[in-house]
Amino acid sequence: MxxxxxxxxxxxxxxxxxxxxxxxxxxxxxxxxxxxxxxxxxxxxxxxxxxxxxxxxxxxxxxxxxxxxxxxxxxxxxxxxxxxxxxxxxxxxxxxxxxxxxxxxxxxxxxxxxxxxxxxxxxxxxxxxxxxxxxxxxxxxxxxxxxxxxxxxxxxxxxxxxPHGSGQTVKAANQLIVAVNLEAVAEALVFLEKSGVETTAALEVLAGGLAGSTVLDRKKDSMLARDFRPGFRVDLHHKDMAVVMDTAREIGAVLPLGAIAAQLIAAAAARGDGDLDHSALLRGVEMLSGTAKD
Structure with missing residues (x-):
């Protein structure tokens, strides 16, 4: 050792x-x-x-x-x-x-x-x-x-x-995938709630199919409970998405969904959610959908 x-x-x-x-x-x-x-x-x-x-x-x-x-x-x-x-x-x-x-x-x-x-x-x-x-x-x-x-x-x-830098490049790709996935889960949850579906059952069956993901498995319960105690803060994901977009610009990669996700995370940070878990992207979807409680 x-x-x-x-x-x-x-x-x-x-x-x-x-x-x-x-x-x-x-x-x-x-x-x-x-x-x-x-x-x-x-x-x-x-x-x-x-x-x-x-x-x-x-x-x-x-x-x-x-x-x-x-x-x-x-x-x-x-x-x-x-x-x-x-x-x-x-x-x-x-x-x-x-x-x-x-x-x-x-x-x-x-x-x-x-x-x-x-x-x-x-x-x-x-x-x-x-x-x-x-x-x-x-x-x-x-x-x-x-x-x-x-x-x-x-x-x-x-x-x-x-070689050197490759790990960080792959991590940037990871953060891109996680950001888009979190936003998709948040939008799906609001969609289900406004439709009147029993959300716990709905997310359970979604997690078992092609829509399943580690993000859904790890975040669904806390998102249902609106428990945004930080496991990974919005501010840190905001920083990571800046790395993604800056690197994409340098290498000439076009990331349409990444750009939208980066802006949604930036909006969460700007409205004061920076110290919350990045699953607090749900709060932005609720605001846009007229279901926010604060």
Missing amino acids: GTIAFIGLGIMGSPMAVNLAQAGHTVTGWNRSPGRTQPLEAAGGRAAGSIAEAVRDADVIITMLPASPQVEQCVLGDGGVFAHARKGALYIDMSSITPRTSVELAEAGAAKGIRVLDAPVSGGEAGAIEGVLSIMVGGEPADFEEARPVFEAVGRTMVLCG
Whole structure:
């Protein structure tokens, strides 16, 4: 089992770090805001007072941060990962950032003698807690194989998608699919409710047919209950859809449904739903349909 530094103990990072500790790895955690290290410490890990302290003796360094600016600050800054990690360490960024940033991190790491993988995840808070995340990886095959025990502690599916940046490109595609799927489920639910159909039964049978999806399975009960406690916040999906649309523009891909989904998520963020779960797209459909209760 390896010595791991885990930077970023938020909704996703905290249970991932806990799972690594419970798998037998030696895990030292650090978080930008205080008060988030208790679950890791309870699982046998320890808290560090700085990034430098966390990474100094680590074989593997993981970041799980909100977006490219936070990753760049924590990794490339004077007090960051690359300034203090030992030569030969393996750095794995499991955040969701732009493919371009992942390539730049790999180049900066190589200059310091640090190997880099981009390895964003899908599965939300529930997947992180259960240790069943899907992990999309970009980088060198040998580094991917070395990281496999780490990935197996937090995920069920792990695939090397190509060179540096490939993992982030696949994650962007994942977020595109999830956004469109969430909107479709929200619209279907309002359609069923306004038709007078018993919605619990309707969603159950839909989930068993071609319309079934992981999004429907994981979100139908909370959407029926209008329980939008965040597993993955609207604001984060808003950020991810900006990555999707910017990347699409760069490569010349036309994404009509993606553009609509991006605007609907932007509208949810603008009306103050940014801290809610992304299934709160349902609130926008209710507003348009005249069924919103607030």
